[in-house]
Amino acid sequence: MNAPTTAEADVLEMAPIERPAQPLAMQQTGALAANSPVAMMLAARAQGVSLEEFGKMMDLQVRWEDREAEKLYNAAFAAFKAEAVRIVKGRKVSDGPLKGRDYAELHDVVDGVTEALSKHGLSTSWKVTRDEKDWLEVTCTLKHVGGHSEVVSMGGPPDAGGAKNQLQARASTITYLERYTLKAICGVAEGGDDTDGNPPAAVVPLDLLAAAREAAMGGWAALSKHIKSLSPADRAALEPESYALKKAAKAADEKGKQ
Template sequence: MSTEIIEAPQRELAAPADQVPANSPMGMMMAAMKQGATLDQVEQMMNLQQRWEEREAEKAFNDALAAFKSEAVEIIKRKTVDFTGKNGRTHYKHAELSDVVEAVGPALSKHGFAWSWKTHQEKDLIRVTCILKHRQGHTDSVSLEANADQSGSKNNIQAIASTVTYLQRHTLKAITGVSEKGDDDDGLGSANSKISADLRDEWISEVAKAETLERLETIWQEGGNVIYATNNLADYNAFKKAVSDKKKMLTEAQ
């Protein structure tokens, strides 16, 4: 009785030659291995392949971002601010984080992008980094930082969450290069800037006139909420510094 040994066909380990461009680093590396290239030579070719892939990923990222910016993305200001102060009625709208995400999300996904945030806190200073990643691997990021928002009647967790949300909104707009647009905002951008500056000056004036720590705390609570709602981080920080300086002055005078 004889036994016939049937050998199973060997599995192809290397990628088919027609799937690897001959002039790519991988194609050249495969050709070199067939010709007996040394390990050092193969390692150098692998490094070359990695750099080549990174450059291709960056080009794909830039092309996709350009395509994204050709989309008609509009961030509608849905949050209404409406109050009456010493200078009369103040009424305007601004966007919240959900408005920004709803506006840019579908277009970003369409062009192969995903985004995420990383948050780092050191004492009261909070840093938020928005990371934009393309499906081919290239990433870009933008970071902003601010102090915890202690205005109003917020507890510590609410103060941190308020600032994180604020920075998430602005870093996502910055990394994608989009801006807010009102329903009928011809010239509204400059108008909102003037409103913010007027409010800042008005409340800083109130800070200067405060004669007690109790009065200063009231101004901080009320003015902080109003200025924060304008979405102008520079004006908010200017107001906060004025309160801090005044508090130090009143404390030393006691």
């Protein structure tokens, strides 16, 4: 092995050069991004800009970025609406007042809109934003990759119709709310819209149904009084749930006798 030259020996004997610690942003990326808050603050400070003035500049920047993100969202949503989105009614009602009618389930709506949404940088998600014993609320968010998002919320009571246990009743309402908030935020519907395979949730307005169920919890007399106070149109709208309401009122009376 050849001995190092005089120049190489000088280099080997040099003490390591100590460098000041770099900001975290530089440690992680190897370079400080010019548009990062740290870089912009350092540049502003170098030009004599105070922290207060820098804060105002950042607020202005954020508002500008929000407006630009909203523009991108609006353009993407307009492009999505131009797509030939088709929602298939994939299920037929097998019994009850709506027997023989077709309706779209949640996955039918999801399948119908997802490809077109993704094509234009849009995506949806749900969150249960209110979870109480007698009331559930679901919020659907439509978000663009640019950062802007819009939300739609809908609420209703647990669907106690049919032979559902408490968990099934809540799951039924959440699925129903997810389906309709998705349709609402995307502005889509099936041909002629659907009448749902679940009569209470689809036919009866949720606020009307909630009030009737609350009255039924007070027994037959309370339910009867409530029904008589309704307009003819509301009584007709409540009719698909009449059997379940009467059953609930009877159960409340029997419980009161115990």
